Amino acid sequence: MELTVLGCGTPYPRPGEPCSGYLVSEGDTRVMLDCGPGTFAALQEHLRPGDLSALWISHLHPDHFADVLSFCNWALNTADAPRLAVHGPEGWAGRLEAVLGADVSSIFEVREHVDGRAVEVGGLRLVSRAVRHSVPAFGVRVEGRDSVLCYSGDTAPCAALVEAADRADLFLCEAGSAVEADAHSTPEQAYDLARAARVRALVFTHLAPGLDPRRVDAARYPDLPTSVARPTRPGHTGGSTLAR
Numbered sequence: 001m002e003l004t005v006l007g008c009g010t011p012y013p014r015p016g017e018p019c020s021g022y023l024v025s026e027g028d029t030r031v032m033l034d035c036g037p038g039t040f041a042a043l044q045e046h047l048r049p050g051d052l053s054a055l056w057i058s059h060l061h062p063d064h065f066a067d068v069l070s071f072c073n074w075a076l077n078t079a080d081a082p083r084l085a086v087h088g089p090e091g092w093a094g095r096l097e098a099v100l101g102a103d104v105s106s107i108f109e110v111r112e113h114v115d116g117r118a119v120e121v122g123g124l125r126l127v128s129r130a131v132r133h134s135v136p137a138f139g140v141r142v143e144g145r146d147s148v149l150c151y152s153g154d155t156a157p158c159a160a161l162v163e164a165a166d167r168a169d170l171f172l173c174e175a176g177s178a179v180e181a182d183a184h185s186t187p188e189q190a191y192d193l194a195r196a197a198r199v200r201a202l203v204f205t206h207l208a209p210g211l212d213p214r215r216v217d218a219a220r221y222p223d224l225p226t227s228v229a230r231p232t233r234p235g236h237t238g239g240s241t242l243a244r
């Protein structure tokens with residue numbers, strides 16, 4: 001399994017820093033987790049949109065969801081565009097239809113998350129878990145042939161996320177708050193979640209603007225391999241490979 005960071009910025013994109021979007025690949029299966037502003041363009045630096053196996057959306061805040069509109073425009077203007085399966089929170093298709101004035105089910109296969117439900121996408125198994133945020137939101141456990149990745153979406157610490165991340169090879173966890181809050185995690189809370197879940201490695205992502213970089217310094221967490229997510233630069237064909 002390979003992870004490519006398309007973007008991890010918040011709360012809006014900056015030059016060279018798209019918002020949340022992560023490409024998970026194994027064999028011929030390619031799943032995009034979240035689709036924030038700027039990530040549709042970033043995706044095209046790595047593959048054709050038509051080669052994507054599925055799109056999975058954690059919640060409907062713009063910095064995680066807005067570029068689904070770009071997928072719509074691409075599909076509507078591409079003769080051979082496949083009908084992509086999009087998995088998202090309840091009501092996501094209606095949100096798009098209010099903007100487009102078109103039937104989204106003619107563009108996408110509309111799928112909605114159910115807490116704890118597993119779906120098979122090619123060679124990957126995705127288990128969505130309801131997490132603690134200011135709107136309905138989900139994290140996801142991605143199980144491949146011989147490795148596991150967990151992505152938190154946006155959430156404050158919660159038991160469901162610890163269960164989703166249990167013994168994962170890589171835990172991609174937002175550290176989007178400088179202070180403890182009801183809807184996001186601090187870097188220290190992300191570390192505590194990782195330790196509780198007994199993961200093999202932690203990647204801090206979706207960092208709050210102005211966050212003191214010392215709070216995500218690997219030297220602060222010597223008992224667990226940690227790193228900070230950065231967008232994969234254009235022309236770089238690889239990402240982070242998960243291995244046991």
